[in-house]
Amino acid sequence: MVDRLPSYQDDPEQLALAKFMELNQTHAPKSKFDYSIVMEECEKTGAAYILIVEDDVVFLDGWRHRTMQALNVATTKSWEAGHTNFLYLRLFYYESLLGWNSESWPTYLGSSLNVITGVLCLLFLIRRYAPTARPYLTCSVFLLTALVFTPFLILLFFAAGRNCVLPQPAGVHLMPKNACCGQGLVFPRATVADELLPLFRSNRWSQVPTDSFIEQHADATGELRWALTPVVMQHVGGRSSHGVQRGTYGVMTPSRLWNFGFEGNDAGALAAEHLRVNNRTL
CATH class of the missing domain: 1.20.58 (Methane Monooxygenase Hydroxylase; Chain G, domain 1)
Known part of the structure; x- marks a missing residue:
């Protein structure tokens, strides 16, 4: 959590730019603009990692301790691969894109x-x-x-189906292709400060959506993209924000299960696991 809630009102130049983007319906530039504001505010806290979450997700009980364990594994694996850092740890992915291509x-x-x-x-x-x-x-x-x-x-x-006969292995693994979407990504603070914030600012008017923009950067630089399986969050959105006018419903997309593995979680088992972890840390 940030120490304070950022607002367009904090900077007249930001406010004017945000109004211009909204009036011109520049969805991709506006999303990167918003990302940069939020990331910059999170970076100021000095936290080692920054989790960017969209508002149409549900977390499972005990997501935090699983995420922290996964970050330790991702860091170790990055060092073993000859990298001093990684781009992000993905907490959610859309399984259907990992089928037969x-x-x-x-x-x-x-x-x-x-x-x-x-x-x-x-x-x-x-x-x-x-x-x-x-x-x-x-x-x-x-x-x-x-x-x-x-x-x-x-x-x-x-x-x-590939996810049935060849499912993703449990644990932390690389996912450099067919990864969607940007509902839950954990970035190291150094990656945000040294790479993503300058990248967003210098490419503010790019028409590439934010998640695809980050993926293109990773493809160009060879940055490591880790994913956690099983996922610790589920995308519950059934509506696209693209083309949405204020006061209207926007473009509807079919409802679907974005990650079937998440639905197999047992609430009682998750609660017991969370309690065991809490007892060990006390």
Whole structure:
């Protein structure tokens, strides 16, 4: 928490700029402008880390101690990777973007062909070294296995969804691609002061949304982007702020579960875990 609530009224130049942005509906520049004001105020507190949270989220019971543990792990892993710091720790991500991605189709095709080839090699080995199985391993069996049964099982594998068959590992891990959104990001204070604040100020009128703007900076600089699994917060928003006029409902987006893993938490288990942690720190 900041020591005081920042306001546009604190600086006439900021107030005039905010009014101009709102009148011209410059959503992306306005969001970066707001981010810079909030980050600057948080940076003044001298806290080691700064958590930027949007207002349409729900935290789970005990989120803070999990986050602090994850920050220690992220720092250690960053040092081991040869970095003195990292860009952020992500406390929430949208699972659907971590599914099967169209740009990775060559990898999926190659893996599928490898599986089919492996199955055929296994059948050939069985036919060669197990004479009793030869009468059953006919040409039709090979064809059905290679062209029907194995491809069908591969299709079932993909149909189940990547988050089901290949879920994100528990703990702190890198998430440099397909990470959304900016509902909960923890930044080291040094990263905010030395990189993000100057970046926002020098690119104030960029039309790139704030979360994508931060991701582009990470892509360009190679900064480490860590994510915590399971997530400790859930996005509950079902309405987009893009194009919203004052006094209107704005653009509605379909309601959805943004992170299915969050919904699997047990309230009683979380409360017991939180109590154990509190008792250890007393």
